[in-house]
Amino acid sequence: MEFQVISFWLLVVGVGSLILYLTWLIPNLKTSRPPGPRNWPIVGALFYLSKSPHVAFANLAKKFGPIMYMRLGSMPHLIISNGEMAMEVLKVHDAEFASRPIVTAGKYLGLNWSTITFSHYGDHWRLLRKIAATQLLSGARINSFEPLRQEDLGCMVESIAKHNEGGKLVNMRQICHELTSNNLCRMLFGTRCETSKEFIGTNFDDFFKSVEKMIQLMSTFNLSDLIPLLRPFDLQGVEKQMKSAFDKMEHHVASILKEYKKGNKMVDNSNVKDFVEILLSLDEKLDDTKIKALIVDMFGGADTIAIGLEWALAEVIHHPEIMKRAQEELDRIVGRNRRVQESDLPNLPYLHAIIQETFRLHPPGPMTLGHVNVKDAQILQYQIPANTTVLVNVWAIGRDPKVWNKPLEFIPDRFFNTNISLTGSNYNLLPFGSGRRRCPGLELGQLMMHYSLTTLLQAFDWSPQVGVKPEDLNMEEFYRGFCEKADPLTVVAKPRLPLQFYKH
Numbered sequence: 072m073e074f075q076v077i078s079f080w081l082l083v084v085g086v087g088s089l090i091l092y093l094t095w096l097i098p099n100l101k102t103s104r105p106p107g108p109r110n111w112p113i114v115g116a117l118f119y120l121s122k123s124p125h126v127a128f129a130n131l132a133k134k135f136g137p138i139m140y141m142r143l144g145s146m147p148h149l150i151i152s153n154g155e156m157a158m159e160v161l162k163v164h165d166a167e168f169a170s171r172p173i174v175t176a177g178k179y180l181g182l183n184w185s186t187i188t189f190s191h192y193g194d195h196w197r198l199l200r201k202i203a204a205t206q207l208l209s210g211a212r213i214n215s216f217e218p219l220r221q222e223d224l225g226c227m228v229e230s231i232a233k234h235n236e237g238g239k240l241v242n243m244r245q246i247c248h249e250l251t252s253n254n255l256c257r258m259l260f261g262t263r264c265e266t267s268k269e270f271i272g273t274n275f276d277d278f279f280k281s282v283e284k285m286i287q288l289m290s291t292f293n294l295s296d297l298i299p300l301l302r303p304f305d306l307q308g309v310e311k312q313m314k315s316a317f318d319k320m321e322h323h324v325a326s327i328l329k330e331y332k333k334g335n336k337m338v339d340n341s342n343v344k345d346f347v348e349i350l351l352s353l354d355e356k357l358d359d360t361k362i363k364a365l366i367v368d369m370f371g372g373a374d375t376i377a378i379g380l381e382w383a384l385a386e387v388i389h390h391p392e393i394m395k396r397a398q399e400e401l402d403r404i405v406g407r408n409r410r411v412q413e414s415d416l417p418n419l420p421y422l423h424a425i426i427q428e429t430f431r432l433h434p435p436g437p438m439t440l441g442h443v444n445v446k447d448a449q450i451l452q453y454q455i456p457a458n459t460t461v462l463v464n465v466w467a468i469g470r471d472p473k474v475w476n477k478p479l480e481f482i483p484d485r486f487f488n489t490n491i492s493l494t495g496s497n498y499n500l501l502p503f504g505s506g507r508r509r510c511p512g513l514e515l516g517q518l519m520m521h522y523s524l525t526t527l528l529q530a531f532d533w534s535p536q537v538g539v540k541p542e543d544l545n546m547e548e549f550y551r552g553f554c555e556k557a558d559p560l561t562v563v564a565k566p567r568l569p570l571q572f573y574k575h
């Protein structure tokens with residue numbers, strides 16, 4: 072009898088323990104962290120990163136899968152490497168992950184976290200995004216700048232033709248940067264960078280260099296942001312460089328605003344209203360901080376477009392058969408007796424496919440900017456603690472062999488006559504991101520790339536410098552915040568239109 076009682080209680084304790092264990096285990100299994108590499112004390116998984124973090128993350132994802140959790144320094148990170156998981160973060164959990172991490176760049180390039188790019192998800196961000204979308208980057212506004220784009224492209228064609236007359240190679244990296252900087256400068260301040268000095272005594276070259284430097288620094292993995300204990304030491308000197316670039320940039324923006332307020336608009340022949348005029352004339356009065364923040368946000372796009380354009384042209388030169396087909400399309404639709412115009416672009420689908428394929432293989436920003444959740448979140452079965460920085464590896468997603476046939480080859484035909492778009496609705500192609508934090512300059516960026524490449528291919532036959540075969544053109548990339556072509560595209564351009572098209 073006594074034995075039976077003891078057995079009964081042993082059974083109760085045993086079953087009870089099992090139930091307790093299972094009730095603890097199952098939720099913990101269900102809500103565990105995503106897989107990832109080993110996190111070492113203090114440095115976390117920093118050891119696994121290389122000079123090209125997007126490549127290192129893509130390699131780690133082969134082992135740990137498309138959603139990885141790791142600490143970089145002491146900061147929790149979630150790395151997303153396929154379209155399905157990108158949809159989870161950027162669509163299903165978009166609002167939860169719509170904030171930005173607090174990083175040193177936010178203080179400087181983000182003007183104390185007041186630009187759209189760096190501000191936290193909230194009313195300030197909403198207001199600036201709304202102004203950008205409705206006042207600065209709306210379809211109607213972008214169209215109003217068409218004559219300026221046409222003129223700038225005319226100047227570019229003339230300058231390339233002059234190189235050719237002198238038998239010189241053309242440095243297309245420099246030309247692309249000049250084109251996009253001048254163009255954005257005109258939209259913002261109504262004048263090309265190089266002609267503006269005499270109007271306001273500000274040196275735009277210097278201004279652009281400081282913005283470019285800031286953007287480059289912004290994408291550096293800054294140890295002080297990842298291991299806050301190191302912040303006072305600024306071991307890489309990132310903060311020092313940011314501060315110096317910020318001081319220059321702030322000085323220029325402040326002097327431009329001062330002149331505008333005195334009524335000294337930077338005179339241009341056009342009567343198109345520029346961004347600063349628009350911002351100063353809004354019913355909803357904006358303080359100087361907001362105006363400066365929007366100016367900086369709008370400038371940020373110049374670099375990305377120039378990098379994308381250089382890649383697109385490099386790929387076309389690397390594949391002469393693609394150049395031939397694009398030029399045949401142009402000759403058929405536009406002919407050689409007039410210059411291509413923006414209204415022609417919808418009738419040039421092969422050229423559009425080249426742009427899409429360029430963005431798939433060479434997204435200028437290989438990863439989205441960091442997204443952060445302010446509260447704990449759950450993605451599928453995984454528990455993600457508050458303040459985790461999410462990076463979506465756009466570069467790896469565009470090369471996913473499960474989605475893209477021959478992913479490393481440049482094949483515009485995969486987009487020809489399809490309705491795949493770059494707007495962020497297809498999670499396997501995200502060069503502009505997706506969801507609330509998607510790039511607001513998407514339409515302008517695409518348009519400038521499409522129009523510029525089309526103009527370049529209509530006006531010139533392109534080839535590598537003498538002695539280099541097209542197939543031997545160096546197509547390696549180099550990461551410096553953006554994914555650039557490793558060496559500047561230096562090439563030969565031979566005019567293919569009647570002479571009058573090269574005089575602007």
Ligand code: HEM
Nearest residue numbers: 187188368369372375376439440502503504508510512516
């Ligand atoms: C080829 C051209 C461009 C590419 C590839 C590009 C790409 C991107 C990407 C990947 C993001 C981050 C999205 C995210 O964090 O999820 C972004 C954000 C942003 N882009 Fe662009 N961009 C381009 C052109 C432009 C232009 C022309 C402008 C402005 C005139 C611009 C303004 C911005 C701003 C303000 C943000 C921050 C959005 C926010 O945080 O809410 N971009 N861009």
